[in-house]
Structure formats: structure tokens, C-alpha cells
Amino acid sequence: MIRLENVSKSYKTSTRPALDDVSVEVGKGEFVFLIGPSGSGKSTFLRLLLREEAPTAGNIHVADFHLNKLSARRVPKLRQNLGCVFQDFRLLQRKTVSENISFALEVIGKPRAVIERTVPEVLELVGLSGKADRLPSELSGGEQQRVAIARAFVNRPLVLMADEPTGNLDPETSQDIMLLLERINRTGTTVLMATHDHHIVDSMRRRVVELDLGRVVRDEARGVYGVGR
Numbered sequence: 706m707i708r709l710e711n712v713s714k715s716y717k718t719s720t721r722p723a724l725d726d727v728s729v730e731v732g733k734g735e736f737v738f739l740i741g742p743s744g745s746g747k748s749t750f751l752r753l754l755l756r757e758e759a760p761t762a763g764n765i766h767v768a769d770f771h772l773n774k775l776s777a778r779r780v781p782k783l784r785q786n787l788g789c790v791f792q793d794f795r796l797l798q799r800k801t802v803s804e805n806i807s808f809a810l811e812v813i814g815k816p817r818a819v820i821e822r823t824v825p826e827v828l829e830l831v832g833l834s835g836k837a838d839r840l841p842s843e844l845s846g847g848e849q850q851r852v853a854i855a856r857a858f859v860n861r862p863l864v865l866m867a868d869e870p871t872g873n874l875d876p877e878t879s880q881d882i883m884l885l886l887e888r889i890n891r892t893g894t895t896v897l898m899a900t901h902d903h904h905i906v907d908s909m910r911r912r913v914v915e916l917d918l919g920r921v922v923r924d925e926a927r928g929v930y931g932v933g934r
């Protein structure tokens with residue numbers, strides 16, 4: 706589903722590479738934590754998959770897309786296959802919960818009938834059926850993140866990428882969000898999550914890819930956050 710072959714990324718303004726000869730393969734339906742200290746390259750890794758940045762060296766494949774050869778015209782097609790969730794939710798503040806979700810389908814040209822059927826289904830999945838007409842400001846942080854996950858998932862992407870999705874949430878709410886991501890993963894969606902949250906990584910025991918100074922220093926099935934820590 707995702708394959709990076711000897712990928713390096715150097716930003717123009719930076720002396721050391723943000724990613725340095727990274728090779729990682731993620732299969733369909735896997736759940737992978739991307740961990741590492743601040744500045745180790747996690748966000749750069751995700752940005753390369755989204756083609757927000759291009760690698761300085763190496764090859765990147767996502768689903769059937771060879772990113773090195775992808776024309777600018779086809780980048781939106783790639784991104785339709787990649788749902789994204791962020792620490793700060795990034796909801797449209799003037800739109801209701803259901804409008805936030807339906808907007809994601811409108812911009813990719815889905816017919817009205819499909820939108821009207823799909824939005825309630827995904828609201829049900831994330832447990833927010835009763836709050837479709839609320840504004841984001843009328844929701845708790847955990848609920849806002851559920852909306853963001855619903856919006857990222859409504860188009861049934863092949864991969865759900867989450868950059869610190871629990872970073873603004875308390876431990877209990879974070880657990881609920883992880884249960885939701887697990888449920889989405891069980892539908893066959895590949896989940897790639899960058900996190901600093903030791904407790905979550907340790908409790909879930911999924912594959913852990915650890916970066917340090919842009920290099921993969923550990924790639925372990927059913928890993929914990931810190932070896933021997």
C-alpha cells in the first residue's frame with residue numbers, strides 16, 4: 706500500500722536532511738505508529754506521502770501511484786485515497802458537523818444523493834448522530850476530533866493518516882479516539898499514526914516505526930514506545 710525506497714528529503718534552508726535513506730513498506734490494512742523525538746522527520750514522512758513535498762532522492766509508491774512520476778494534475782486523485790487527521794482538528798468553524806463532512810464529498814464531486822446517504826452513516830460510525838447540526842465550537846475536543854475522523858473517512862480512503870490526533874486530548878478521550886481508529890482499521894483501511902503518546906503505543910501493541918534524525922532506527926511488530934524505558 707505504501708512503499709518508500711531509500712527516500713531522503715533535504716529542505717533548502719536546513720543543513721541536515723529531514724529524512725535520510727528511509728525504506729519502509731506498509732501493507733494494506735496494517736496499523737502503524739510512527740514515533741520519534743521532535744524533529745525526527747515524522748511530519749515530513751507524512752507530507753511526502755501526500756505529495757505536499759517531493760523527495761530529494763528515492764522512490765515513493767502509495768497504492769497505485771508512483772509519486773515520483775505523478776503529474777500535478779493527478780495529485781488530487783492521490784489525495785482522495787488518503788484521509789488526514791491532525792492534532793488541531795482543522796474543522797470549518799462556520800459549518801455544522803454534517804456540513805463539515807458533506808463538504809469533503811462535495812469538493813470531489815459526489816452526487817447529492819450519495820452525500821445524503823453517506824453522511825449519516827459515518828456520523829453513526831463515529832458516535833455523533835445526535836450532534837449533526839452543532840457547530841464545532843459547541844463540541845468537546847474529543848467530539849471535534851471524531852468529526853475530523855468522520856470527514857477523513859467518509860470517502861473510504863485506502864489510508865488514514867493521523868498526525869498526533871490525540872495531542873490535544875485527555876487520556877480517556879484519547880483512548881476513545883484510538884478505539885475509533887481501530888474500528889476504522891478493521892474495515893481494511895491502512896492506518897498510519899504519528900504520535901508522542903507513550904501510553905497509547907504501549908497499550909495497543911501495533912507495529913512501531915521509530916525515526917531519529919531522519920533515519921529509521923526501529924521497525925518492530927507489536928512494539929512499545931521505548932525499548933527498555
Ligand SMILES: Nc1ncnc2c1ncn2[C@@H]1O[C@H](COP(=O)(O)OP(=O)(O)OP(=O)(O)O)[C@@H](O)[C@H]1O
Pocket residue numbers: 716717718719722723741742743744745746747748749750
Ligand atoms: N518546511 C521546512 N523547511 C525547512 N526545514 C524543515 C521544514 N519542515 C521540517 N523541517 C526540518 O526537518 C526536520 C524534521 O522535521 P519534521 O517536522 O518532519 O519532524 P517531526 O518528527 O514531525 O517533529 P514534531 O514531532 O516536532 O512534529 C527538522 O529538523 C525540521 O526543522
